[in-house]
Amino acid sequence: MTGIRLLQGTTLRVLLADAPRVSAGAALLVALIVTVGLRRRRDVLLTLVSLAGGLAWAVGVLAVTGVRLSIANLVGLPILVGLGVDVVLHLALRLREGLSPARALLTVGRAATVSTLTTAVSFAALIAASTGSIRALGELVAVGLPVVTAASAVLLVILAPSSD
Numbered sequence: 001m002t003g004i005r006l007l008q009g010t011t012l013r014v015l016l017a018d019a020p021r022v023s024a025g026a027a028l029l030v031a032l033i034v035t036v037g038l039r040r041r042r043d044v045l046l047t048l049v050s051l052a053g054g055l056a057w058a059v060g061v062l063a064v065t066g067v068r069l070s071i072a073n074l075v076g077l078p079i080l081v082g083l084g085v086d087v088v089l090h091l092a093l094r095l096r097e098g099l100s101p102a103r104a105l106l107t108v109g110r111a112a113t114v115s116t117l118t119t120a121v122s123f124a125a126l127i128a129a130s131t132g133s134i135r136a137l138g139e140l141v142a143v144g145l146p147v148v149t150a151a152s153a154v155l156l157v158i159l160a161p162s163s164d
Contacts, residue, residue, distance in 0.1 A: 019074045026078035030085055038092060046159055047092045051085050054152030058084075058144040067143050072133030076140035083119060084148035087112040091156050101157040109153075116149045 031048055038044050058080060062069070069077075090112065094104035123145070126138025 019071075019077075023074075023077050023081075026081055030081055034085065034089065037089065038096075040096070042161075043092050043096060046156055047085070047088050050088050050152045050156035050159060051081070051148075053155040054084055054088075054148040054150075055080060057151035058147040061147045062140065062144055065143055067136075067139045069140075070136055073136040073140040076137050076144065079141055080144050080148050083116075083145055084152055087116065087149045088152045088156050091153055092160075095156075095160050101160060105153070105157060112149065112153070116146055120145045 030051075031044075034047050035044050038047060059069075067073075087108065090108045091104050094108055095101065099107065120142045123138045124142035126134050127142065129135045129138065
């Protein structure tokens with residue numbers, strides 16, 4: 001085997017070997033930054049558990065909508081982690097200030113929704129690409145990011161202790 005087939009096989013092996021390591025590294029760095037930023041163990045755990053739940057929901061929605069994880073879009077997973085944690089962090093900090101979950105969602109919700117949707121739409125534009133790998137990345141982030149954001153926010157509000 002020579003030429004493009006050899007290159008594709010080698011690329012596939014390298015990506016499959018690197019993907020778990022790179023994704024775990026991204027998750028660990030996000031967890032470290034969240035820990036340093038929030039400092040309180042309860043807030044850190046609520047944020048990370050909510051994010052993990054949001055990611056699980058996103059993977060489920062991706063499967064239902066037919067967006068399959070592939071070598072081409074694996075790079076989208078760390079993007080979902082990094083962008084998905086943003087709204088949860090803002091909500092966690094608002095809840096820490098003593099706001100009710102409903103008030104926290106009202107104060108953070110509009111900006112979070114607009115920000116998430118503009119980013120998702122930007123990635124959705126990649127779906128028009130003629131290159132399959134770029135199209136696959138666009139599909140993953142355009143579908144996954146709104147789900148991660150919404151599910152993580154809902155989970156955080158459900159799991160957070162009442163400030164009453």
